Amino acid sequence: MGSGVRSVTTTAIALACAAAILSAPGVAYAAPTTPTPIPTPAPTLTPAPTSPGTKDLEAVRMKLDTLYHDAAVATDAYNLAEERTGKQSAQIVGLAREIVEGKVRLDDLWERVGAAARAQYRAGGLPDEAHLMLSDDPREFLDGAGRIRQGDQATKGLLTEMERTQKDLEQYARDAAAQWKKLEANREAKAKAKKKVEERIAAAEKVESELETEEKERLAKLEQQAAHRAQTAWLDSGVLDDAGGTASTQGEKAVRYATAQIGKPYEWGAEGPKTFDCSGLTSQAWAAAGQGIPRTSQEQWKQLDRVAVGAMRPGDLIIYNSDASHVALYIGDGAIIHAPRPGRTVTIAGAGSMPILGVVRPDK
Known part of the structure; x- marks a missing residue:
């Protein structure tokens, strides 16, 4: 790193530490030169003096890390189910509209076919040869016969359209039933994820409440x-x-948006404007920049273009942990803005303070 960049980075991090903005619970070491986290040995901590009844705070820290990590994974599952539920509900509404419009169209076709059949019946009775012999004007008869043939063709066209409309209605009904099944499955997944999130957060809060x-x-x-x-x-x-x-x-624009949210509370499942979870913050930051991206950190990792850690630029998203359970917005000079976890607020932190999985870029 150039001396200028390193000097600015070192100063920024030192100030951040003094202001306690680099705290990121549950961090571990990583040397993120590739999209796969490469953990490095954690430095040995000097143990705090112990006395009877004193809790092992390092063990407590690790336990809290695990609980909040599990909550983050469950939050991602909840957000994904929520997103899919919304899309499926919209699709079902659209299919219902198609079915209603299709039935109106089918009723209209039935009426037109019926009218054509009645007209054809009234014009029938005698064969064409008899009509020709009885007609005072042969040309008038031939003109009428031509119109009847045209009517026959039109009727056949109506019947074909009716058949196609009926098939469309049946397909819409099948699609709606399939989407309903998916909707119910995602509602169940959403409920299970919500329960798990609440259980993990409650357990973590209980651990913290027992501390002096x-x-x-x-x-x-x-x-x-x-x-x-x-x-x-x-x-x-x-x-x-x-x-x-x-x-x-x-x-x-994404960085400006994220910066304006600093100090707002973390809330799992939230996308603002008053509270955020990690991917809620990043997705809304990029929405404010005019670029829609996936809602969850795992989908952001799966769907967005990946770039090398050393090539990242402000606005890129850094994905953390081997399961892509956390995400932050890179703001440059080795720092990020993120929504850490329950009980914390949107803050600035060191980009390397958590194990990096990789970097993705929402825009080209």
Whole structure:
């Protein structure tokens, strides 16, 4: 990394640590030079003095990390089911509209076919030869016969259209039934994910509630120290030595949006404007920039274009953990804006303070 960039980064991170904005609970080390996280050994922590009844705060920190990670995974599942449920509901409404319009069309065709049949019946009775012999004007008869033949063809056309309309209605009904099954399945998945999220968050809150005030303060320091060590190790790996990409116009807009949300509470399943979860923040930031992206961090990882960590630029999304359960918006100079977890607010943190899976770019 160039001395100028490194100096700015070091200063920014130092200030961030002093202001406790680099805290990111549950962090581990990673040297993210490839899309696959490469963990590095965690530095040895100096254990706090123990006394009878004193909790092992490092074990508590790890337990909280696990609970909040599980909650994040369940939140992603909930958000995906919510997104799919919305789409399927809209599709069912559209199919219902097609069915209603198709039935109106079919009724109209039945009426027209009936009218044509009645007219043909009234014109029938005698064969064409008899009509010709009895006609005072042969040319008038021939003209009439031509119109009858045209009427026959029109009637056949109406019958063909009726058959096609009937088949369309049957297909719409089958499609609606299939979408309804998917809707019900996703409603069940959504309910299960919601239950799991609530259980994990409740368990984490119970663990935290059992800590004394002094223990909570020490735990917060442990979290800040772990985040700072991970960030330092990441920067020291040289991953940003050749970085310095300029944000696109849309990327700048996404960063501005995310920056304006700093301080707003985390809430699982939320997309703003008052509260956010991690992917709710990133998806809304890019929506504000005029670019729709998938709702969840896992789908963002699956569907968006991937770029090398060293080539990332402000506005890109950094995906964290091997299961893509967390996402943040890169703002440059080794820093991110993200919605960390329940009980926290949207904040700035070191991009390397959590294990990086990879980087994706919403725009080209």
